[in-house]
Amino acid sequence: MNPKTKRIAFFLLKLVFSIGMLFLIFRKVLHRDGADQLGGLLADLSWGWVAAAVLMQLVAIGFSTVRWQRLLVGQGIFASWRFLWGSILIARFWGAFTPGGFTGFGGWRIYDVARHTGKTARATATIGVEMILGQLAFGVVVMAGSLYGMRFLGTEGVLLVNAVFLGIIVVGLVFLAQPQLFLFFARFVPEGIRTRVQTLIDAVGAYRGKAKLLIQAALLGVGTHAFNNLIYVCAAHALGVELGVGEVFFAS
Numbered sequence: 248m249n250p251k252t253k254r255i256a257f258f259l260l261k262l263v264f265s266i267g268m269l270f271l272i273f274r275k276v277l278h279r280d281g282a283d284q285l286g287g288l289l290a291d292l293s294w295g296w297v298a299a300a301v302l303m304q305l306v307a308i309g310f311s312t313v314r315w316q317r318l319l320v321g322q323g324i325f326a327s328w329r330f331l332w333g334s335i336l337i338a339r340f341w342g343a344f345t346p347g348g349f350t351g352f353g354g355w356r357i358y359d360v361a362r363h364t365g366k367t368a369r370a371t372a373t374i375g376v377e378m379i380l381g382q383l384a385f386g387v388v389v390m391a392g393s394l395y396g397m398r399f400l401g402t403e404g405v406l407l408v409n410a411v412f413l414g415i416i417v418v419g420l421v422f423l424a425q426p427q428l429f430l431f432f433a434r435f436v437p438e439g440i441r442t443r444v445q446t447l448i449d450a451v452g453a454y455r456g457k458a459k460l461l462i463q464a465a466l467l468g469v470g471t472h473a474f475n476n477l478i479y480v481c482a483a484h485a486l487g488v489e490l491g492v493g494e495v496f497f498a499s
Contacts, residue, residue, distance in 0.1 A: 265340065272343075296485035300478050307474035311335060314467035315356065318377055321460050322369040322453050324360065334359045353378065372451050377468075379419045380461070384468030386412035388476065395493030423461065426451045475499075 312328075312335050319326055334356055342352030353374040360370035389412050393405045400408065426448040454461055479499035480492055488495065 261337075268340075291487070293485045293487070296481050300481035300485065303474045303477040303481055307471050307478070308335060308339065310467045310470040310474065314380075314464045314471065315373070315377065317460055317464050317467070318373045318380075319360070321376075321457050322366070322373050324364055324366060324369060324373070326360065326363075330359075330363070369453070372453065376423070376451055376454060376461075377464070379422060380465050380468045381471070383416050383419045384465055385472045386416045387469050388472040389497070392476075392493065392497040395491070395497040398494060399498065423451070423454065 312331050315335065316326065316328070316331055337359075338352045338355040341355050357367070357370045357374050360373070361367040364370070390409050393409055396405050396408065476496050476499045480495045483490060483495045490498075
């Protein structure tokens with residue numbers, strides 16, 4: 248089979264698989280309780296707000312793509328925007344129905360970069376650092392919008408949320424600044440995993456002295472999470488949900 252035929256066959260396989268997964272997702276949704284009410288709500292959608300939600304999603308993906316590109320550069324990997332955009336869209340598809348972390352959204356990108364460069368440890372470290380920065384960025388977004396959660400959680404709940412995410416931010420910053428500290432905890436895991444932890448820490452060390460790049464990636468992460476939340480704000484408007492913008496933003 249020549250390369251062109253292989254590419255066409257692979258594309259058709261991906262297309263059939265994608266259609267099949269979407270069919271299963273919609274079938275599950277339609278068989279849930281309240282599906283009839285959902286149909287009524289969808290019939291009265293405000294399509295302007297639907298378009299706005301799609302735009303928010305595309306902007307969020309754009310932020311994610313640029314963040315990934317910057318972190319790859321920090322590992323000495325220079326990928327084309329065409330490759331990054333195509334790969335991240337496939338990763339988003341996998342991420343829709345798989346767990347997070349190094350599977351699904353992150354797992355595909357590790358595989359794709361490693362397949363093209365052979366630098367598995369560096370590809371993994373990139374996603375690992377992205378996950379850490381992603382949690383920091385998410386924490387910043389949650390803390391910034393926490394006042395809108397007062398109605399749902401009360402004052403003590405909002406303070407608890409802020410304390411938890413502040414703790415996550417501190418741990419993440421410590422790991423990025425001094426990854427060697429985490430070798431202490433690696434002593435308590437099996438030797439095979441310990442070796443991988445060391446490899447990951449060595450790869451994370453590639454970002455030492457690149458504070459500007461990490462700050463850029465963190466700010467892009469804030470943009471990613473903020474615009475992901477705005478998808479739900481636009482969707483709420485499209486469905487006519489009677490909640491304030493800030494409340495929907497925080498709850499999302």
